Amino acid sequence: MKKKFNLKEKIQQFRAWRERPREVAPMSQEEHECLNCHDHYTGRFCPRCGQAATTSRFSMKVAAENFAEAYGMGERGMFRTILELILRPGYLILDYLRGMRVSYYAPFKMFFLLFAISTLVTHGLNIKGQALYDDSETSVQNLEKEIDEKSGSTEEQDVLEIEGETFKFSDRTKAIVYKIFDRMERFEKRFPSINTLILLMIVSGFLYLFFRHCPKIPDLRYPEFFMALLYIANMYTVYSIVFDFFCLSKLSSYSIFLTLIPLKQMSGYSWLRTTMKTVAASLIMFGLLVLLIILGILVIFLIAKRGA
Ligand SMILES: [Zn+2]
Numbered sequence: 001m002k003k004k005f006n007l008k009e010k011i012q013q014f015r016a017w018r019e020r021p022r023e024v025a026p027m028s029q030e031e032h033e034c035l036n037c038h039d040h041y042t043g044r045f046c047p048r049c050g051q052a053a054t055t056s057r058f059s060m061k062v063a064a065e066n067f068a069e070a071y072g073m074g075e076r077g078m079f080r081t082i083l084e085l086i087l088r089p090g091y092l093i094l095d096y097l098r099g100m101r102v103s104y105y106a107p108f109k110m111f112f113l114l115f116a117i118s119t120l121v122t123h124g125l126n127i128k129g130q131a132l133y134d135d136s137e138t139s140v141q142n143l144e145k146e147i148d149e150k151s152g153s154t155e156e157q158d159v160l161e162i163e164g165e166t167f168k169f170s171d172r173t174k175a176i177v178y179k180i181f182d183r184m185e186r187f188e189k190r191f192p193s194i195n196t197l198i199l200l201m202i203v204s205g206f207l208y209l210f211f212r213h214c215p216k217i218p219d220l221r222y223p224e225f226f227m228a229l230l231y232i233a234n235m236y237t238v239y240s241i242v243f244d245f246f247c248l249s250k251l252s253s254y255s256i257f258l259t260l261i262p263l264k265q266m267s268g269y270s271w272l273r274t275t276m277k278t279v280a281a282s283l284i285m286f287g288l289l290v291l292l293i294i295l296g297i298l299v300i301f302l303i304a305k306r307g308a
Pocket residue numbers: 034035036037038039046047048049050051
């Protein structure tokens with residue numbers, strides 16, 4: 001008789017599997033002779049030179065593996081890591097932070113590889129075969145146009161009002177602002193991955209304030225949290241690559257909310273607390289950003305005024 005499919009039981013099994021640390025298969029007792037230094041040993045690698053016990057004559061498969069390795073895809077379960085980033089991201093991070101390093105694809109390497117794939121997909125390697133985000137005209141040029149149009153039509157819109165006092169923007173002020181934005185944009189275009197890493201450092205800094213005493217890791221260190229966020233960014237990139245490939249740009253942007261899943265799983269906070277902490281960190285970050293921009297504009301304005 002066929003056993004009845006029990007959904008509740010399956011979900012429970014999945015949950016238990018998700019939370020259990022990854023298990024490494026027991027080692028075989030088979031004896032090997034190293035083809036490099038002819039030592040006899042048991043295990044997967046030669047204890048003297050480190051050559052793999054599976055080393056064999058070249059076949060198409062071995063040659064292909066060699067090729068893949070040159071591009072950083074040959075080892076340490078790239079696909080397993082991606083699969084676990086989708087099924088149990090927070091628990092994978094806990095495994096990794098607690099010392100299971102070799103079982104998983106290294107987060108930095110994964111970041112650069114996924115970044116490259118993502119760039120290919122958004123620049124045309126998708127079902128429509130076209131670039132998803134139009135970058136023929138830079139946003140600085142747009143900004144420049146917008147401000148010029150405004151100042152062309154009415155003079156008054158070029159004015160900044162702070163506590164009853166009005167400051168008029170001179171062309172010199174505008175020129176400085178353009179220059180700064182232009183430099184920032186050029187840096188972003190030339191080193192997009194470094195730009196993202198810097199952004200990740202800032203975001204993780206604010207989030208760290210709220211997660212450093214979490215139940216699962218009460219003495220969480222900032223570098224550990226940064227590595228965790230790198231994996232979370234990789235998870236997000238995996239989702240956005242898939243959505244971008246099918247040209248579902250909306251879903252691609254919304255998948256940023258999926259980052260709450262690993263944050264909850266790795267911290268051990270409830271859904272509500274995880275969400276509240278993330279929202280609080282974001283509010284503080286954006287508040288400070290707005291404050292910095294206002295301060296920056298004021299400083300530029302004063303410098304320009306003095307120079308004029
Ligand atoms: Zn050897």
